[in-house]
Amino acid sequence: MRAARGRSFATFAGGEVDIRLAKATAGTAGPGVQVESDATGAVRLAPVSRLIDNADPAVVYTGTWTPDQETLTANDHFGTQATSNTAGSTAELTFTSTGIGLYSVKAESRGIIKVFIDGTLADTIDLYAPIGGIGGPSELVFRSAALPHGQHTIKVECTGTKGPYANGRYGQIDAFHVVNPIxxxxxxxxxxxxxxxxxxxxxxxxxxxxxxxxxxxxxxxxxxxxxxxxxxxxxxxxxxxxxxxxxxxxxxxxxxxxxxxxxxxxxxxxxxxxxxxxxxxxxxxxxxxxxxxxxxxxxxxxxxxxxxEPDPYASTTNPGVDLIVSARLNYTRLNWGNYIDPPINLPAGWSATARLRLLP
Known part of the structure; x- marks a missing residue:
C-alpha cells in the first residue's frame, strides 16, 4: 500500500471536524492506516476487525434478498445491508471461532427472523421497533452461546411473519460478528x-x-x-x-x-x-x-x-479502535446522515493505527 495524504471534512453532532489521512503502510501484520483529527470533535468509530459484512462472498444467500440502496444504509456497517420479506429465504455463513453475533437494524417495517447454529434453532428474533424511515442504528440482535473452537455455521432465515405493530415483514442482515480469541x-x-x-x-x-x-x-x-x-x-x-x-x-x-x-x-x-x-x-x-x-x-x-475478554462483543469505548468506518460518517453539507449513535470525542492531534480490509 502506497503512502498517501488527503483531507476531508465531516459534520458530527453539529460540529465540523477536519480529518486527515496521514499515512498508509504495509507491515508484517498487514496494511495499516493512520488517521488524525485536527480539531476537537466527534468521529464515529467501530471495532470492525471481527465483522463480516453482509456483502462478503462468504455469506451464501438463498431465496429473495435485496441489497438496499445507499440512502437506506447510512446506519449500517460498511454502508451495506440485505433485506427480504420472503418466507424461507436464508443467509448462511461458515466460520471458525468460539462464537458468532448478528448485527441488524430494527425498524417499524421489520418482521421476525430465525437464527440457527450448526443446524439447531438458537433464537427467534423480532426486529420490529417503533422507528420509521431507515430505522435505528445497527445493533447486535443475536449472540451465540460459547462454542467449542472450530468450524461452525450460522443461518438466518426470514419467516415472512411479523409482530402485531409492524407494518412490514422484512428480515435484515447488516453484518456478522465473529468471536475468535485464538x-x-x-x-x-x-x-x-x-x-x-x-x-x-x-x-x-x-x-x-x-x-x-x-x-x-x-x-x-x-x-x-x-x-x-x-x-x-x-x-x-x-x-x-x-x-x-x-x-x-x-x-x-x-x-x-x-x-x-x-x-x-x-x-x-x-x-x-x-x-x-x-x-x-x-x-x-x-x-x-x-x-x-x-x-x-x-x-x-x-x-x-x-x-x-470481559465481553467479546463489546464495542470499543476508548480511542484504541481498529478502523474508522466511513459509511457511518455524516458527511458535511448533506441533508441526511447518522445522527443517532452517541459520538466518541477525540482531542486535537489524536491518532490511531488501524487495519483496513478492502471489499471487492
Missing amino acids: IDSASGRIVYSGAWTHSAAQPWTSGDLHGTESYSKQSGDTATTTFQGTGIRVICCKGPNEGIAEILVDGRPPTEVDLYAPTKQFQQMVFEHSGMPDGEHTVTLKVLGRKNASSLASFVVIDAFEVI
Missing part, C-alpha cells in the same frame, strides 16, 4: 526468536488447532504475542518428547510448566493468567532446554494463545 501458532501475530520449526498438515499436527504447531528445544528461544483483554491462556502439546517451558506475562515473575506426558496430548491448556485490567498485554513463552527425568527430549510445542 491466536494460532501460524497466525503471524506471534513473534518467534530463535530456531523454531513451524509445521502444518503433518501427522504429528493432526490434533492441533488449525493443524499447525511450532516447536523448539533450543534454550532461550521465545514466542511472544501482544493481546487486548483481561487474561491469557497458553495452549501447548504435551508428550513423551516435551520439556519445560517458562511463561511471562507483562514482566511478572515467570512460571515454569512441565509439558511432559507419557503419550501425545493435543490442545492442552498449560497456563492461565486472568484478572488483569482490560487493555494491551504481552505474553512470552520461553524454551528452557530442560526436562524431567521421564522425558525423552526437551521440546516445547506451542499450539496457540487464547485471549480472555
